[in-house]
Amino acid sequence: MPLGLADPPDRALPCTRGHVGRWESALQTVGCRLPTRGWLYVVLDYVEGYTLGEWLEKTHPTAHEVVGVFVKLASALAHVHGRGVFHRDLKLSNILVRASDGEPFLLDFGVGSYAQAPELTETPLPPGTRRYRSPEATKFLREHGEEHEARYAFKATDDIYALGICLYDLLTIPRPVSEAPAMFLGGRLTPPAPHTLNPRVPPGLSAAVLHFVAREPERRAPTAEVMRRELAALLPEAGAAWTEPFHAPAPHLQLAPANAPQDPEASSREVPERSGLRRARGVALVAALAVALVGLLLLRPARVEPPTPAGQEPVMPSP
Numbered sequence: 327m328p329l330g331l332a333d334p335p336d337r338a339l340p341c342t343r344g345h346v347g348r349w350e351s352a353l354q355t356v357g358c359r360l361p362t363r364g365w366l367y368v369v370l371d372y373v374e375g376y377t378l379g380e381w382l383e384k385t386h387p388t389a390h391e392v393v394g395v396f397v398k399l400a401s402a403l404a405h406v407h408g409r410g411v412f413h414r415d416l417k418l419s420n421i422l423v424r425a426s427d428g429e430p431f432l433l434d435f436g437v438g439s440y441a442q443a444p445e446l447t448e449t450p451l452p453p454g455t456r457r458y459r460s461p462e463a464t465k466f467l468r469e470h471g472e473e474h475e476a477r478y479a480f481k482a483t484d485d486i487y488a489l490g491i492c493l494y495d496l497l498t499i500p501r502p503v504s505e506a507p508a509m510f511l512g513g514r515l516t517p518p519a520p521h522t523l524n525p526r527v528p529p530g531l532s533a534a535v536l537h538f539v540a541r542e543p544e545r546r547a548p549t550a551e552v553m554r555r556e557l558a559a560l561l562p563e564a565g566a567a568w569t570e571p572f573h574a575p576a577p578h579l580q581l582a583p584a585n586a587p588q589d590p591e592a593s594s595r596e597v598p599e600r601s602g603l604r605r606a607r608g609v610a611l612v613a614a615l616a617v618a619l620v621g622l623l624l625l626r627p628a629r630v631e632p633p634t635p636a637g638q639e640p641v642m643p644s645p
Contacts, residue, residue, distance in 0.1 A: 373422050373431050378492060379502035381423040386571040389497075389528050393560050395423065395430045396493055400554035402432050403489060407482045407550050414480055415454045416488035418495060418502055450476045457507060458488035461541045483543040486553055490538025490546075497535065498523045500573040516541055526572035530560055 376384060378395075387395075399421065406413070413420075413432065422431045450470050451463055463478055470476035495502050497520040517539060521532035534556050540546040547553040 371431075373424050373433075374426070375422050375424040375431075377419045377503070378421040378423060378430070378496065379418040382496050382573070383501055383503055386573060386575045388569050389526075389531055389572050390561070390563070390568045391428075392493070392496060392572075393531065393557050395428070396489070397554055397557045397561070399430050399432065399489060400550050400557060403485060404550035404554055406432075407485070412480050412482070413485050413488075414452050415458070416485055416492060417455050417458050418492055421492065451478050452480055454488075458491050460484045460487040460543070462543055481543070482549060483546050486547050486550055487539055487543075489550075489553070490535060494520060494535050494539055497527045497531070497572065524572060526567065526570070528560075528563065528565075528567040530563060534560065 375381070381387070403413070403416075415434065416432070420432065420434045422433055423429070424431065450473065451459070451467050454463075460483065463480075463484060466476075466478045470478075494517065495507065499505055499507060517536075519532045520535050521527040521529050537545075537556065538547055538553060547556060
């Protein structure tokens with residue numbers, strides 16, 4: 327991701343402050359370099375995997391597995407918060423789960439900020455995604471949206487709320503990639519407990535999520551480290567509610583391990599299915615062409631026979 331030297335220095339500085347150095351394992355960034363000549367380079371790890379929503383749909387994890395992932399994400403968030411950096415756009419598509427080992431990564435600090443950073447936006451709220459915006463940020467926009475100089479002071483509890491909504495969505499939406507959320511959670515009402523929407527969610531995990539997405543920031547987990555500890559305390563839990571998928575699996579979306587042997591019977595089943603699909607498409611195409619041809623014939627003007635001269639009998643064809 328090269329940034330031209332013509333870019334304003336105040337836009338290059340957040341890159342060097344917010345991205346330099348290898349942090350926690352759940353952080354994607356490797357480093358950032360600002361040479362005296364040429365280009366500013368941001369060097370990132372390549373992570374082959376799935377967004378958090380895709381991971382849910384393809385692997386159908388258990389509550390225990392999801393808690394393990396979010397313990398690592400909260401740990402990474404605590405690490406960057408400890409250095410005065412805020413992500414400001416945490417959402418399912420900005421969290422990647424590596425396919426090879428299930429390790430999660432926080433992505434895209436492009437709209438992140440740090441302590442004493444110069445203000446680059448000209449709107450009351452910083453860039454972000456509406457669904458993951460905290461209730462206090464939404465309230466600020468409602469009350470100060472028309473004030474040109476108004477600027478919302480983003481806090482750690484805003485990031486905690488966004489990460490909590492990510493967890494809430496995983497627990498309550500079986501297909502978060504393909505299904506739009508049924509409700510907006512950042513409004514004036516407290517969202518329903520996850521286990522009331524999905525009975526497979528363990529009540530203890532449901533209660534923890536409500537703590538992370540509490541409407542009032544003072545009732546929320548105050549730091550990402552507190553969030554991490556609350557989630558880690560759930561890891562020893564056992565029972566079917568923790569060890570079975572909390573969404574009904576969809577066989578056509580299940581993710582096969584990368585090194586899994588191919589099933590020859592499955593391959594042989596796929597060939598007739600594809601052949602049958604091609605035949606069906608061929609028949610449909612022929613039928614469509616036939617209908618079009620009939621339509622053209624019906625619309626074609628009737629042929630007008632020339633009039634027979636007076637006194638001349640029409641000539642009938644000989645048998």
